[in-house]
Every structure is written in C-alpha cells, then in structure tokens.
Amino acid sequence: MSIxxxxxLTVEFPSRKENFVASRNVNLSVDPGKxxxxxxxxxxxxxxxxxxxxxxxxxxxxxxxxxxxLAGQRIDNLTPEKYRELRGKRIGMIFQDPLTSLDxxxxxxxxxxxxxRLHLPLSKQEAKARAIELLDQVxxxxxxxxxxxxxxQFSGGMRQRxxxxxxxxxxxxxxxxxxxxxxxxxxxxxxxxxxxxxxxxEKNVAMxxxxxxxxxxxxxxxxxxxxxxxxxxxxxxxxQVLGAPKHPYTQSLxxxxxxxxxxxxxxxxxxxxxxxxxxxxxxxxxxxxLGKARDYKAVNGPLLSVKDITMKFLTxxxxxxxxxxYFTALDKVGFDIHAGETFxxxxxxxxxxxxxxxxxxxxxxxxxxxxxxxxxELTSLTDKKQVLAMRRQMQMIFQDPFSSLNSRMRVxxxxxxxxxxxxxxxxxSQVSQIxxxxxxxxxxxxxxxxxxxxEFSGGQRQRISIARALATRPRFLVCDEPTSxxxxxxxxxxxxxxxxxxxxxxxxxxxxxxxxxxxxxxxxxxxxxRHGQLLEVSETEELFDKPKHPYTxxxxxxxxxxxxxxxxxxxxxxx
Amino acid sequence: MxxxxxxxxxxxxxxxxxxxxxxxxxxxxxxxxxxxxxxxxTTPEQREALRQRLGLNDPVFTQFFRYVLGAIQFDxxxxxxxxxxxxxxxxxxxxxxxxxxxxxxxxxxLLGIPMGVYTGLNRDSxxxxxxxxxxxVGISLxxxxxxxxxxxxxxxxxxxxxxxxxxxxxxxxxFWDTGFLTISGLKALILPAVTLGLYxxxxxxxxxxxxxxxVMRTDHIxxxxxxxxxxxxxxxxxxxxxxxxxxxxxTGLQLGSIIxxxxxxxxxxxxxxxxxxxxxxxxxxxxxxxxxxxLLTAFIFVVINLTVDILYIVIDPRLRTERSRA
Numbered sequence: 001m002s003i004x005x006x007x008x009l010t011v012e013f014p015s016r017k018e019n020f021v022a023s024r025n026v027n028l029s030v031d032p033g034k035x036x037x038x039x040x041x042x043x044x045x046x047x048x049x050x051x052x053x054x055x056x057x058x059x060x061x062x063x064x065x066x067x068x069x070l071a072g073q074r075i076d077n078l079t080p081e082k083y084r085e086l087r088g089k090r091i092g093m094i095f096q097d098p099l100t101s102l103d104x105x106x107x108x109x110x111x112x113x114x115x116x117r118l119h120l121p122l123s124k125q126e127a128k129a130r131a132i133e134l135l136d137q138v139x140x141x142x143x144x145x146x147x148x149x150x151x152x153q154f155s156g157g158m159r160q161r162x163x164x165x166x167x168x169x170x171x172x173x174x175x176x177x178x179x180x181x182x183x184x185x186x187x188x189x190x191x192x193x194x195x196x197x198x199x200x201x202e203k204n205v206a207m208x209x210x211x212x213x214x215x216x217x218x219x220x221x222x223x224x225x226x227x228x229x230x231x232x233x234x235x236x237x238x239x240q241v242l243g244a245p246k247h248p249y250t251q252s253l254x255x256x257x258x259x260x261x262x263x264x265x266x267x268x269x270x271x272x273x274x275x276x277x278x279x280x281x282x283x284x285x286x287x288x289x290l291g292k293a294r295d296y297k298a299v300n301g302p303l304l305s306v307k308d309i310t311m312k313f314l315t316x317x318x319x320x321x322x323x324x325x326y327f328t329a330l331d332k333v334g335f336d337i338h339a340g341e342t343f344x345x346x347x348x349x350x351x352x353x354x355x356x357x358x359x360x361x362x363x364x365x366x367x368x369x370x371x372x373x374x375x376x377e378l379t380s381l382t383d384k385k386q387v388l389a390m391r392r393q394m395q396m397i398f399q400d401p402f403s404s405l406n407s408r409m410r411v412x413x414x415x416x417x418x419x420x421x422x423x424x425x426x427x428x429s430q431v432s433q434i435x436x437x438x439x440x441x442x443x444x445x446x447x448x449x450x451x452x453x454x455e456f457s458g459g460q461r462q463r464i465s466i467a468r469a470l471a472t473r474p475r476f477l478v479c480d481e482p483t484s485x486x487x488x489x490x491x492x493x494x495x496x497x498x499x500x501x502x503x504x505x506x507x508x509x510x511x512x513x514x515x516x517x518x519x520x521x522x523x524x525x526x527x528x529x530r531h532g533q534l535l536e537v538s539e540t541e542e543l544f545d546k547p548k549h550p551y552t553x554x555x556x557x558x559x560x561x562x563x564x565x566x567x568x569x570x571x572x573x574x575x
Numbered sequence: 576m577x578x579x580x581x582x583x584x585x586x587x588x589x590x591x592x593x594x595x596x597x598x599x600x601x602x603x604x605x606x607x608x609x610x611x612x613x614x615x616x617t618t619p620e621q622r623e624a625l626r627q628r629l630g631l632n633d634p635v636f637t638q639f640f641r642y643v644l645g646a647i648q649f650d651x652x653x654x655x656x657x658x659x660x661x662x663x664x665x666x667x668x669x670x671x672x673x674x675x676x677x678x679x680x681x682x683x684x685l686l687g688i689p690m691g692v693y694t695g696l697n698r699d700s701x702x703x704x705x706x707x708x709x710x711x712v713g714i715s716l717x718x719x720x721x722x723x724x725x726x727x728x729x730x731x732x733x734x735x736x737x738x739x740x741x742x743x744x745x746x747x748x749x750f751w752d753t754g755f756l757t758i759s760g761l762k763a764l765i766l767p768a769v770t771l772g773l774y775x776x777x778x779x780x781x782x783x784x785x786x787x788x789x790v791m792r793t794d795h796i797x798x799x800x801x802x803x804x805x806x807x808x809x810x811x812x813x814x815x816x817x818x819x820x821x822x823x824x825x826t827g828l829q830l831g832s833i834i835x836x837x838x839x840x841x842x843x844x845x846x847x848x849x850x851x852x853x854x855x856x857x858x859x860x861x862x863x864x865x866x867x868x869x870l871l872t873a874f875i876f877v878v879i880n881l882t883v884d885i886l887y888i889v890i891d892p893r894l895r896t897e898r899s900r901a
Contacts, residue, residue: 056797088801
C-alpha cells in the first residue's frame with residue numbers, strides 16, 4: 001500500500017494572457033522505505049509536483065484536477081490551516097540550496113527546537129535532546145556543541161545535513177527532496193545521497209526526489225518518473241527506465257548525459273528538446289572576417305605557460321604586516337597549454353580553479369609567479385596598448401548566463417561592443433554585418449540581434465556569450481564552468497558548439513569544470529586541483545585509466561555510476 | 576566584539592576632534608568676536624583689554640587646546656546675545672528637543688513597522704493601497720505645511736489640542752523639564768511629534784515593505800513554511816528580523832536628523848527647543864551657540880552611528896565573525 005498517491009494531478013497557473021499548465025495528468029505513488037525519482041529538465045513541471053504535494057504552490061498556481069492522497073486520506077482539499085499542520089509533521093521537504101534554506105539570523109538550535117516543539121508535545125529539555133540526536137543521525141560531529149551555532153558557521157554539505165535534520169524533526173512519513181544535491185560538490189553529493197538512502201531504509205520514509213541529474217536517479221532511486229513539459233512521459237522501475245527507455249524523450253535525455261567512461265568525439269545531439277534546430281547559415285571561415293586576419297605568429301613551445309603562480313587574499317588586516325593573515329588561494333600552480341589544445345582544470349568548489357582563470361585573464365594580480373602568453377609576460381604587463389592587445393587575444397565565457405550579460409543592452413550591442421572597442425571593423429555597416437554573421441554562426445539567427453538578454457533561455461544566452469567572446473577574434477578562450485548552469489541537453493549543444501568553433505578557428509581553450517564527465521569529453525589534458533594546489537597534470541585518457549594522485553582516484557570513484565544507463569543503441573540513434 | 580567596539584569608539588573620537596577643530600575655526604575666522612561683543616564707542620584700549628581677557632592673543636594651539644578642554648567640561652563660552660553660558664542655554668532647551676524627537680521616532684516606528692509588514696504581505700489588499708497612497712501624501716508635503724494644516728484642523732477648528740508651546744512641565748532633574756508627566760504636556764506633544772515623525776514613518780513603512788517583499792521570496796522562508804511553521808512566526812521571527820539591517824541604518828540616520836534639524840517643526844509650533852535657539856543664533860551671528868550646536872549635532876550622530884553599528888552585530892551573527900576577521 002503506497003503512502004503517497006498522486007492521481008491525475010493537473011496544476012495550472014492562470015494569468016491574464018493564458019492558462020499555463022505546469023503539470024498535466026500526473027500519476028505517481030511511493031511506498032514507505034522507497035525512493036521515487038522525478039526527472040526532467042527546467043520547465044518540465046517536476047518541482048510543481050513537489051510543491052503541490054506539500055501544498056506550497058506559488059501564487060497563482062492551483063490544482064485544476066486530480067487528487068493527492070497521504071496514507072489513504074485525501075489531502076489536496078484540506079484547508080490551508082490543516083495543510084500547514086501536515087507540513088513538517090507528516091510531509092517534510094528538503095530544498096536545493098543549503099546556503100539559503102536556513103534562516104541566517106537564528107541558531108540551528110532555535111530552528112530545530114522551534115520545529116520540534118511545534119509538532120511534538122515535548123518539554124524544552126526533551127526537544128533539545130531530540131535535536132541533538134537528530135544532528136547526530138544526519139552525521140554532524142559534536143552535535144551538542146555545534147547546535148548553538150549559526151548556519152554560516154557550517155559548510156555547504158553540513159548545512160544540507162542540518163536541512164535534512166530539520167525535515168526529519170517530527171518523523172514525517174514522506175520527504176520531498178527538490179534537487180537536494182545540485183548545489184554540492186561531488187564528494188559531498190555522494191555523502192548526502194548515502195545519508196538519504198540510509199535514512200530512507202532506517203526510518204521507513206517514502207521519498208520523492210526531484211532532480212535533473214540522471215546520475216542521482218541511477219544512484220538513489222527505486223522508481224523513476226520522467227517528465228517533459230508538464231507531461232509524465234515514462235514511469236517505472238529505475239533499472240527498467242534507465243536500461244531500456246521506451247519514450248524517445250527519455251532516450252534522448254539519457255543519450256545527452258556526458259559519458260564518464262569513454263571519450264567520444266561529439267556529444268549526441270538531441271533535437272527533441274529545444275524544438276527542431278533550424279539550419280542556420282554557416283559562414284565560410286576561410287574567407288570571412290572572423291577567420292581572416294588571424295595572423296597570430298606561431299609560437300615555439302606552449303602558447304600559455306604558467307609557472308609558480310601564487311595568489312593570496314587578505315583575511316585579517318592589521319597595522320603591522322606580520323600580523324596580517326592571508327588565505328592562500330593558489331599555491332605555486334604551474335602548467336603549459338599548447339596551441340590548439342583544450343586544457344581542463346577540475347576540482348571542487350574552493351579549489352582555486354576560477355582563480356587561475358582570473359589571474360590569466362588579468363582580473364587578479366598574483367602575489368608571485370609568472371605567466372607567459374605567446375612569449376609575453378602577463379603578470380607584469382603595464383603598458384595600456386599591450387594590455388589591450390592581450391585582452392583581445394583572450395576571451396572569457398562565464399558560468400552564469402543570467403548575470404554575465406548586461407540586461408539593458410540589446411544583443412546586437414552586446415556583441416558589437418568588443419568589435420567597436422578594439423576597432424576591429426572599418427565601418428558601422430561592417431560591424432552589424434559581422435554581428436549578424438556571428439549570431440548565425442553560434443546558432444541564434446539574425447532575429448536575435450534586436451532582442452534583450454532576458455528574452456532568451458539559459459542555453460541561448462550562453463550562445464550570446466560565445467558570440468561576444470568570438471567578436472574580438474581571440475585565439476585563447478577561457479571557459480569557466482560554461483555549462484554547469486544548463487540542462488544536459490542544452491549542455492550537449494553548447495559543448496558541441498565550442499568543439500566546432502575550436503576546430504574551425506584553431507582556438508586554444510582553458511576549460512574549467514567540476515564535472516569529470518564533461519572534462520573528459522572536452523579536454524586533451526587535465527589538471528586536478530585541490531586547496532589551491534595543482535595535484536597532477538595528465539593526458540585525459542591516462543588520468544581516467546591510471547590516476548597518479550590518490551585524490552584524483554577518489555574523485556573518479558565518486559562519479560555517479562551510469563552503469564544502468566543503456567547507451568550503445570542510443571548513441572547510434574542520436575550521434 | 577570588544578575590539579570592534581573600542582575601534583569604533585576610537586574612530587568616533589577622531590570625528591569629534593575634527594568637528595571640534597572646525598567649530599573652533601568658526602570662532603576665529605568668521606568675523607571678529609570682539610566686534611560682536613562691544614558697542615561702537617568702545618575705545619581701542621578697551622578692545623585690547625577684552626582681547627587679552629578672552630585669551631584671543633594667545634597662540635592658536637593654546638586657544639584650541641583651551642577650547643577643547645572647555646568643551647569636554649561642557650564649557651562653550653558665553654553667548655553674545657544672551658550674555659549667558661552657552662551650556663546653560665542649550666541645556667535648558669535640549670530636553671524639549673529630545674522629548675519631541677523621541678516621541679516622533681516612537682510614533683514613526685510603532686506605526687511604520689506594522690504598516691510596512693502589512694503592506695509587504697498583503698500587496699493587493701485595499702488597505703495596503705490606501706496606506707501607500709496616504710503615505711505618498713506624507714512624503715511629498717513639506718513639514719511646515721502639514722504642521723499648519725494640523726494646527727488649523729485640530730487646534731483652530733476642533734480645538735482639541737494646543738497649537739504652540741510645551742504645556743505644563745515638571746522638573747525632574749536640575750537640567751531636565753519634562754512634558755511627559757502632565758496631561759497638557761502630553762497633549763502639546765502630539766501635534767509636533769506627529770508632524771515631525773510623519774516623513775520618517777512613511778520612509779520606514781516603505782523600506783520595510785520593500786524588504787519584506789524581498790525576504791518573503793527567499794528560500795529560508797519557503798523552508799520555514801515547508802516545516803509547517805504558522806504564519807505568525809514565519810512573518811515576525813524569520814522574515815521581519817531579516818529586514819532589520821537596512822531599516823536600522825535608515826532609522827538611525829533619520830533619528831539623528833530629527834534631533835538636529837527639528838528647526839522647522841519647532842518654529843511652526845513655537846516649541847521651546849534647540850531649533851529656535853539655533854535659528855536666533857544664526858540671525859544674530861551668535862557664534863558660540865552655533866559652534867556648540869555643531870559639536871552637539873556631531874556628537875549625536877556619532878553616538879547614533881555607534882549604536883547602529885553595535886545593533887548590526889547584535890542582529891546579524893554573520894557580521895560578528897566577518898568583523899573580527901576584516
């Protein structure tokens with residue numbers, strides 16, 4: 001007998017213009033002690049199902065049809081007050097970002113006690129004992145001491161454990177986890193997933209896990225439901241669905257997941273997802289402006305050579321310099337990047353990968369060490385003309401496609417700005433011709449030029465960023481987590497685009513990512529970073545086959561296993 | 576925490592020192608004080624004697640040192656127009672201004688915070704819309720006009736409240752006459768306090784409303800709801816406290832300006848506070864009063880800023896560690 005039963009759930013968001021249906025006729029059920037995964041890409045309606053179940057649909061959303069039953073009792077028609085009593089007591093919820101899920105101004109103790117005493121008739125001492133016990137269960141060391149601390153005194157992974165403890169306060173029968181590990185590093189993700197599995201079997205809780213990550217689904221769930229634009233397209237046992245997907249969407253979704261195990265030349269292109277990709281005009285690079293005047297002198301040896309770069313940030317200021325304290329973000333990092341190759345940097349958050357990118361592009365001045373680009377020293381570059389020339393040769397693509405574009409400029413102006421700034425075109429008409437061509441070439445089309453960034457999806461915005469980066473005709477691209485904010489299918493498209501551009505233009509790339517699978521597909525050589533140190537640099541295949549450093553081996557072992565995914569036949573279909 | 580506060584106090588002392596320097600220079604360079612003090616028929620010898628007596632012939636540093644030493648002991652010299660010690664003049668009027676400012680700040684906070692919370696939570700209710708449009712009037716009409724309107728309506732037409740003065744006062748300390756203890760004193764306080772606090776109330780309300788709208792969208796509020804917390808604790812424990820940091824900043828600065836610049840309201844209501852004293856001092860070039868007023872204003876702002884900084888740390892635990900590190 002299933003504890004949570006969702007029958008024919010249709011949620012709609014009525015507005016003046018249209019009646020947006022976020023989920024359509026969804027049927028799901030979860031048994032105690034089992035984990036059901038709901039997977040899909042952004043806008044698929046998976047979070048809507050979770051929010052509807054816990055009765056927290058955002059205004060003006062409402063359940064148009066369908067019923068939700070908890071332990072045989074219908075709950076979707078409860079009054080708001082009755083529903084509130086249910087929340088936390090019988091249905092718990094875990095959110096995506098542990099950094100923002102806790103009230104920053106109250107202690108952990110206050111938040112735990114408040115929740116426990118709300119739902120359970122316990123005295124203060126009993127509630128505190130329970131709170132400490134819960135923290136212990138979710139794996140927080142020294143719970144009796146740490147309970148008095150504030151959220152900011154915990155690391156991301158520890159905060160997610162606190163969030164889980166809060167969800168467990170009243171021993172709920174059902175827990176809904178909305179992207180519980182998306183904001184976490186791989187090693188932390190593995191720990192949290194283990195914890196969730198353990199709690200699920202020990203406490204016999206039913207879990208509804210909402211995620212976009214096929215790895216989490218393969219690792220954690222017993223059953224899986226695949227959603228696509230509000231529809232439940234496939235539903236069944238996880239092994240069954242992942243091993244032999246029936247619906248074409250599921251098939252394409254699985255195919256788009258970057259393979260951690262084998263290097264393939266191109267990512268399987270998934271046309272099912274973002275509409276049909278219209279064929280855009282391709283420009284002939286050999287004759288076009290973009291390809292011409294790429295008369296960079298050939299370099300002997302590496303294009304970029306970084307030696308012993310050290311970067312320190314002041315953490316405690318003092319009058320006397322010996323009392324000042326520093327955080328060492330980079331500790332003697334050194335590597336070479338040869339012309340035409342893609343060099344990958346991989347590591348967890350805080351390992352210093354992005355700092356490397358910023359030092360190379362001149363955004364930070366390092367405390368020590370040298371960086372040579374095409375034979376020229378970068379860190380001591382002061383002449384304005386030389387700095388400008390260097391900036392033109394190096395461009396950067398950032399992680400967040402939402403904040404890296406000026407929202408008040410039209411796409412045309414965004415892409416034209418670097419051309420005009422570096423005076424790379426002779427006339428305005430030539431500039432607008434180049435902008436049009438660039439937009440075509442990155443797969444956006446000329447019509448995009450007149451629009452503003454907010455009119456585009458994340459993947460399209462990342463294409464704008466790429467067009468902007470290409471507009472200076474650079475020879476070196478720094479890509480800092482260019483796809484980690486994107487859905488897998490979009491990620492595959494963007495990565496393919498980057499690969500194509502690299503082939504056409506002979507670009508050299510520094511590719512930074514926390515995702516080993518992506519790194520494996522993109523890079524020729526890889527550097528592994530931790531705590532500001534570069535632990536090892538190897539050829540890609542060598543690194544995956546025979547990792548030298550124990551930390552690399554640990555990272556590799558933590559990659560979610562995709563063994564259950566059926567790949568062979570799909571690849572033929574989509575490659 | 577202790578280190579932080581002592582650093583702040585040291586900074587405050589530097590600020591006070593600089594202000595003292597400015598107000599001292601005001602003394603020296605804005606006209607000759609002797610000219611202000613004596614009549615036309617005073618002989619040059621008499622003038623010179625006066626100079627000598629006042630110590631105006633001493634080196635600048637000695638004079639400044641004497642001035643600061645005096646200021647620390649609340650000795651700001653004698654007023655030119657009243658021929659009385661400035662400290663006495665200000666001391667007699669300070670309670671009136673402080674009581675008025677305090678009452679109007681309380682009025683602004685007690686009404687502004689709940690109205691802000693309400694309008695932030697119920698964006699579309701007619702009451703919110705009414706609060707917002709009425710407050711728009713409060714923020715756009717000049718203070719003196721509102722004061723005159725109030726006098727016309729409540730004093731002249733309805734004759735409920737007095738239109739000027741402080742009413743009966745009770746002396747509770749040598750320097751402190753309070754209007755809080757008599758009915759006529761309280762009645763006299765209402766109109767000027769409301770007039771003075773209306774703008775601040777509007778500001779606080781709008782600020783809290785904007786912050787509430789922002790905070791209610793955050794994840795931790797959603798998580799608080801998902802834990803089943805009742806609305807009351809979501810709103811007042813988790814949401815309101817998170818709006819407080821900017822509100823305290825603005826309230827502190829506003830309180831400072833209420834105290835220092837109550838001039839207009841005090842003039843409209845003939846309130847015997849520092850504002851009127853200051854206005855007269857400006858008209859009669861009474862430099863000792865102006866200089867002392869400058870020092871006092873700076874002192875009030877410094878104290879308020881210090882309090883605001885300490886309140887930040889009390890409210891937001893994240894600042895405690897960052898401050899000690901930064």
